[in-house]
Amino acid sequence: MDRGPPRPAGGGGGRGVTPPPEPPEGPEGPEFSLADVAREGLIERPGADPAPHDGTGRVDLTFTVHSLAPDGTAAPPTQRGVRVPPGVTVFDAASWNGIAIDSTCGGHGTCHKCRIQVTTATEVAVTRHDVRTFTSAQLAEGWRLGCLVHATRDLAVEVPPLTTRPKAATVGIGRQVILRPALQKRYVELAEATLADQRTDLVRLTDAIDDLELTADLHVLRRLSTVLREADFKVTAVVIDEALIDVEPGDTTAARYAIAFDLGTTTVVGTLLDVGTGTPMAVASMLNAQQPFGGDVITRISATMMDKDALGRLQQAAASTLSALAGEVCREAGVDPTQVYEVAIAGNATMTALALGIDPEPLGVAPFVMSAAQPPSVLAAEIGLTLHPRARAFFFPALGAYVGGDIVAGMLATGMDRDKRTRLFIDVGTNCEIVLSDGEKILSTAAPAGPAFEGGAIRCGMRAADGAIEVIKVDPHAQDGDPAVTLGVIGDVEPKGLCGSGLVDAVAELVRVGLLDPSGRLVPDEDAKDIAPALADRLTKIGEERVFVLHRPTPDADPAECVYLSQRDVRELQFAKAAISTGWSLLLEELGLEHGDVQQVLLAGSFGSYLSPASAVRIGLVPQLPVLRIVAAGNVAGEGAKMALLSVRERAGALALLEEVTYVELSDRPDFNDAFVDQLSFRH
Amino acid sequence: MDRGPPRPAGGGGGRGVTPPPEPPEGPEGPEFSLADVAREGLIERPGADPAPHDGTGRVDLTFTVHSLAPDGTAAPPTQRGVRVPPGVTVFDAASWNGIAIDSTCGGHGTCHKCRIQVTTATEVAVTRHDVRTFTSAQLAEGWRLGCLVHATRDLAVEVPPLTTRPKAATVGIGRQVILRPALQKRYVELAEATLADQRTDLVRLTDAIDDLELTADLHVLRRLSTVLREADFKVTAVVIDEALIDVEPGDTTAARYAIAFDLGTTTVVGTLLDVGTGTPMAVASMLNAQQPFGGDVITRISATMMDKDALGRLQQAAASTLSALAGEVCREAGVDPTQVYEVAIAGNATMTALALGIDPEPLGVAPFVMSAAQPPSVLAAEIGLTLHPRARAFFFPALGAYVGGDIVAGMLATGMDRDKRTRLFIDVGTNCEIVLSDGEKILSTAAPAGPAFEGGAIRCGMRAADGAIEVIKVDPHAQDGDPAVTLGVIGDVEPKGLCGSGLVDAVAELVRVGLLDPSGRLVPDEDAKDIAPALADRLTKIGEERVFVLHRPTPDADPAECVYLSQRDVRELQFAKAAISTGWSLLLEELGLEHGDVQQVLLAGSFGSYLSPASAVRIGLVPQLPVLRIVAAGNVAGEGAKMALLSVRERAGALALLEEVTYVELSDRPDFNDAFVDQLSFRH
Known part of the structure; x- marks a missing residue:
């Protein structure tokens, strides 16, 4: 694939930037035939690629975006480079990256409004919709409908000033989404039928909404004629994608x-x-x-x-x-x-x-x-x-039984497929989903982490609710009444237990000060006194098991009444983190990458978002990286779901992920067990 | 449009008939690119026409059909000319006319089996499916996939011998329908899933049926995994169009x-x-x-x-x-x-x-x-x-509020849109639907005939059930005990009343012998004795109304106990037939035709099929034509419904009629009343 820089606007075969042409009126517009197009060597091939791509890699699109100043004069154009999977349409690539191009049909090739100019000296297919929209000269200058140009190689694209201003919303991880929801409402006032105009009720309505190819099911047909007549032929069509799901009396467009x-x-x-x-x-x-x-x-x-x-x-x-x-x-x-x-x-x-x-x-x-x-x-x-x-x-669609629609939504919200950086996405939980992208390829896998992060199988474990210790800092040499252990507790109440982030903090802190050795064993009491004099008295036993007391409700409380971390808890976490780090290690290995190559780690899910990045690095839950590269991503599944509602193109992007992401089944790998044992240690 | 005779096979630019090529295996087959095709001036434009047609007229296709003798040697080819609306694919045109071309996908461009050779020296578009199927040399020789060639001008087409023998059925008015029902069943034996092959259950199934692009709804997905596993992955897919509606255990393909x-x-x-x-x-x-x-x-x-x-x-x-x-x-x-x-x-x-x-x-x-x-x-x-x-x-779709799906089905069954002859289709009933085709244009209308034909508003009217007089012959000069009136009675029982065909016969016979004058008045008793001595005594009165007695239960029965035709009955029929003949008269006028131009009249519907052609001519219900041109068409609506079930292409043909047929609204015409009055008379 040609990965050279796109030819700058204005260069390349004399295709200068010209003002956007006025679209011809109606189908009788074009003054030349497809045969003319054929003579000029332009091939129409909607949906086809001249060089079929293999679904991997990326293409670079350079957009030069024109706009008008408030006084109506041309403002200086801005340039934006974007990187998309090959085969994506220019319109989608722009839309996914917050670049607005005129459109009312949403990329179906019917509204003929998404006019762009390809200035790269490469031949771009002419479709019959282009032929209806542009003159022969304009086609030769590279003008096309953006929703019908499939980017299979690097392209430079001029975007004319908008004639209508679309709305946009920021969702996900700084994703700017141009609003084009699947749900649309259209208010229409229709002429009543006459003997000279016996169009069916459905055609009368759809003729008034001719930028969509509406279909109507039985339920809407059962209401249609009554609503039209009761509402004096002034109705609002409720549309999802191109399905007419209802016709409401009057103008209800505000309620969407x-x-x-x-x-x-x-x-x-x-x-x-x-x-x-x-x-x-x-x-x-x-x-x-x-x-x-x-x-x-x-x-x-x-x-x-x-x-x-x-x-x-x-x-x-x-x-x-x-x-x-x-x-x-x-x-x-x-x-x-x-x-x-x-x-x-x-x-x-x-x-x-x-x-x-x-x-x-x-x-x-x-x-x-x-x-x-x-x-x-x-x-x-x-x-x-x-x-x-x-x-x-x-x-949302799923990549596999254990990389589900929540992860696909999360990938959408984090733009995992639209970023040049090498990024690692980890949704930490009982089942931990991991996605790695190097900007070209995207791999995913699932690691069975077990219930430790949800507070399960942990002696004092609990969910992240009021009373849960979620942050822990220890000072092994605290003196003069300074606290040796500082706890952050959800709801600022008396600590009742330990949630997942508290568990990770606890283990990370004890590893840091040396009370947990690299194998995950709490050090003997006699060593503890030397290593951490201010903490040594918190090491004790409940039954036969050694524990580290995090919180005593009363100074003389029995250890069993305290909130503590047990040796077995450490083992639970150790196994969980080993499963996860084995997962991303094998993905890094697949792409030939080292820890340091990872430019961003996204910690997703309700647990991941509260996890201390430093602790995650310390215990080896994530690669050994500067903590600034570890980012809490929040509820990315919910953000992805919002994006799917706000934009049909984002929704299409979610479906495209099924083709773009390679699922790696860990349980099928002969090297899994070796890698797992390597990852058990707390020393990296 | 070029309406010259198609160039004979073997002529035209050295495109000789060559044996059908073997289709290349898999997508890596084509040894040349779309760019090569572009150089050769062939344009790919699926679904588009080089010269967009206006939906009227017809194109002539000449098929040279090759076949193999039982010993595997080439049999002499047969030639068939067909006439179809422009834009129809070659595959459909063949299929609609009972000419079989190999196909398993049903014209979706996916099975790549419907190979034909266009031998007319005209450029026919190359689609990307053609590029995957044929070599460059074969494309140059005119080989194409028949389901992707839209006939927009006259073409000569070579059809290679079938590799599989499709079944066909004769339905409608001698229509040979090649079986390609929307309902299909496919028995498959699938490999069980493994960790190395985690395809979803749906993909596992659809991969095995790769000539269809199946979609599955929630209901089939709810059953899918259970049925697959219970049936040991040996199942029958039930498909309608491309919707997977069920998966049945084992092989149920026989039950369709x-x-x-x-x-x-x-x-x-x-x-x-x-x-x-x-x-x-x-x-x-x-x-x-x-x-x-x-x-x-x-x-x-x-x-x-x-x-x-x-x-x-x-x-x-x-x-x-x-x-x-x-x-x-x-x-x-x-x-x-x-x-x-x-x-x-x-x-x-x-x-x-x-x-x-x-x-x-x-x-x-x-x-x-x-x-x-x-x-x-x-x-x-x-x-x-x-x-x-x-x-x-x-x-079935409808052409208008009074030319409904039954008529569209009837047009399908009678091939109204696939016949060069000028034909008139009349479905006689309370609402009478009329279709006129001159082989180029098709017009339809509806005439409000009233209930006379159903036996309504007729004194002795009844439905066509046991006891109904359905045939009447009169002999005005019968002597020596010969019957003056001969009745055909349904069920061969005692006559109880008069059904529609009997009514028409009665009026027609009385017009023929002169007992009804051209204005529809029963002649005075004194004239009757001269005109029809054997019948005169049957003219009598019930109350103030004159009647003609058809059947006396006993020789001295009171007229009111008899089956008779009243003066008012004659008026009812007169108005009904005037409405109908006004309808077809105005349609003939629209196309500039005379009665004699009509080569066939199809009398459809349960009433029309029992109507005497001669009587229909006599009373002016149909144009003045030799009776051999008047054909009872039977239950054409039911036949059309069968065709729609047996062939997706016939079903598509029914939908195409909506575009092809022009509906003429009579109640909107200023000349309707004049025409109606003209048609009231029984003398034409």
């Missing part, structure tokens, strides 16, 4: 709502969005009502294998959780639930299967197979949500 | 059933078909259970306007009628209803709306507007049918 769900195994978060402005109207979260069936996906899958009714009850529990959140955000924002027309749901493969009522058993047993990577579009009502009766539910 | 419904206002007919062989397995008919709401569409529409619950009850009545017929044909053929996967329904616009639960009110009041011309594809369950739970229902 959707809900983004992060459907976690533990916690579920819902965000009500006004997709017309990108504004989040309300957010709510609650525990997943599936909890009684088990804390993690494996126990829930097991439940369905033990009891044939469990699948139905798990599905019902997912539905009731999503319903409760939907009700809560609508109430909070004062929005009528029937004005919510779409939901997007980012969940792991098991949560997705359970919400849809698909038997998850094959996800839970080798060889870990999904029914389908991309769940079909369903009605929100089919998953138990009472919103608009024809509201749609979009589920 | 569908039901064709003619959903008439009066009578509903269901035919169970084995779509794998085209064999009708059972036929049943019954009265439409909507009868209590009124005998014709207007009274049923009125019912919905009077009573807001009536629509639901009419929908329920349609559902119960269709269900009862489905049950009956399945029982008769010993077929499990869950093995019926599709139904096709041909009904007029009102019957279609009522079956779908769509408010028919706008159909019943000016300006007579439909909700949609093409009803959406729905589940059979949504219209109350208990067949396979995901069975689909296809409704």
